[in-house]
Amino acid sequence: MTLNSIVLVTGASGGIGRALVARLKTRGLQVAAVGRDLSRLKEVAADLHIEADTTTPQGATSAVDMCQSQWGLSPSFLAHAVGSTLVASLHRSREEQIRDVLRINLESSLWMLQAWITGLNGGPGAAVFASSVVAQIGVANHEAIAAAKGGVEALVRSAAATYAAQGVRVNAVAPGLTETGMTAGMLKLPAMREAAGKQYPLGGIQSAQDVASVMDWLLSPDAARLTGQTLAVDGGFTTVRPLIR
Numbered sequence: 001m002t003l004n005s006i007v008l009v010t011g012a013s014g015g016i017g018r019a020l021v022a023r024l025k026t027r028g029l030q031v032a033a034v035g036r037d038l039s040r041l042k043e044v045a046a047d048l049h050i051e052a053d054t055t056t057p058q059g060a061t062s063a064v065d066m067c068q069s070q071w072g073l074s075p076s077f078l079a080h081a082v083g084s085t086l087v088a089s090l091h092r093s094r095e096e097q098i099r100d101v102l103r104i105n106l107e108s109s110l111w112m113l114q115a116w117i118t119g120l121n122g123g124p125g126a127a128v129f130a131s132s133v134v135a136q137i138g139v140a141n142h143e144a145i146a147a148a149k150g151g152v153e154a155l156v157r158s159a160a161a162t163y164a165a166q167g168v169r170v171n172a173v174a175p176g177l178t179e180t181g182m183t184a185g186m187l188k189l190p191a192m193r194e195a196a197g198k199q200y201p202l203g204g205i206q207s208a209q210d211v212a213s214v215m216d217w218l219l220s221p222d223a224a225r226l227t228g229q230t231l232a233v234d235g236g237f238t239t240v241r242p243l244i245r
Contacts, residue, residue, distance in 0.1 A: 001123035003076040006030045006067055007219065010054050010112060011081035013040040016130065016178065019212035020079055021046050027220070032075065034063045054082055055103045060111035064119040074119030077219050078127040082108045085132075090143040098144045105148035109155055113170070117163060124167030128218045129156055130211075131174040131230055137238045149174070153230045160228030169227040171218045175211045176200060176234030201236035201243075 007024050011017040012033030021044050024031050033046035034054060041049040050066045053059035067075050084104040086097055109129055116127060134142040135149035153172055160170040177200075200206075214233050217223055232238045 003124055003126075004071075004073050006032065006071055006073055006075040007077040007079060008032045008034060008063060008067060008075040008116065009046070009079045009081065010034040010063070010108070011083060011130075012044050012046065013037060014081060014083075015208035016175070016211050016215070017079075017081035018044055019208040020081060020215050023209075023212055023216040024079075024219075027216070029077070030071065032063070032067050032070070054080075054112045055108040057111045057114065060108070060115040061118075063112075064115045068119065074121070075116065076120070076123070076125045078112065078116045078125070079215055079219065080109055080112050080127070080129045081215075082112075083130050083132075084145075086144045087141050088144070089141045093144055101144045102148050102151075105145065106151040106155075109152045113155065113159055117159075117168070120166070120168065122166055126169040126219050126223075127159075127171070128215045129170075129172040130215075131156075131172045133174050133176045133232060133234045133238050136174055136230070136232060156230060157228045164227060169218075169223070171223070171226055171228070172230040173211060173214050173218070174230050174232045174234065174238070176206060176232075176237045178206050178208055178211055199237060199242065200234065201240040203235070203242075206233070206235060 007029050009021050013035040021031050031046040032048040033041050033044045034050045034052050035041045036053050038051040048070050050063050052063040086101045129152050131152050132149040134146045156170050156172045211233050
């Protein structure tokens with residue numbers, strides 16, 4: 001079995017997902033964009049728009065099935081960009097908030113990976129998931145999201161080991177603070193933006209395109225020898241201390 005040119009991108013109407021779809025299209029790939037709001041998805045320049053809730057096993061399976069129905073093949077590539085965040089100390093986080101963070105970030109990754117692997121039917125493929133720097137370094141008031149994204153990174157390593165023999169690669173990116181609709185509230189004031197940018201050795205706030213370019217690379221033949229890895233796309237946040245002047 002060989003790789004086909006179909007990529008399933010979940011969370012495609014978000015900032016990183018949308019940027020990734022655009023990059024994948026420039027490489028001539030067939031892109032299926034998945035999201036929960038079809039009206040927002042229609043704004044994404046993909047070949048196929050799929051309305052599905054990938055936080056459920058049924059929704060994840062339906063996304064893969066739609067590709068099979070449209071093209072007669074399951075996607076060889078998966079980019080799972082579904083995510084949410086919660087900035088709150090654990091003792092101030094409500095049960096429903098914590099459950100939502102785990103469902104959207106961790107459970108959706110499990111169900112989507114399961115559905116995609118099943119669709120491969122023993123064939124090769126490449127997948128990339130979205131983690132976060134807060135799973136790699138302790139950041140105050142991020143307990144719930146750190147736990148969820150830490151689970152995503154563990155999932156990536158285990159799946160990479162399980163499916164390597166069939167030619168499947170599974171990796172992740174761990175972005176730092178990125179300019180998207182989800183972070184707009186945190187970055188709307190100039191003082192907040194300046195303070196946030198100073199935390200990063202390379203300075204400033206990264207764009208969705210910065211993250212999407214690494215996800216695109218991990219799905220490409222150039223990353224053929226990488227699996228089970230989580231690459232921090234964070235301006236040095238997790239490994240280098242900035243020199244504050």
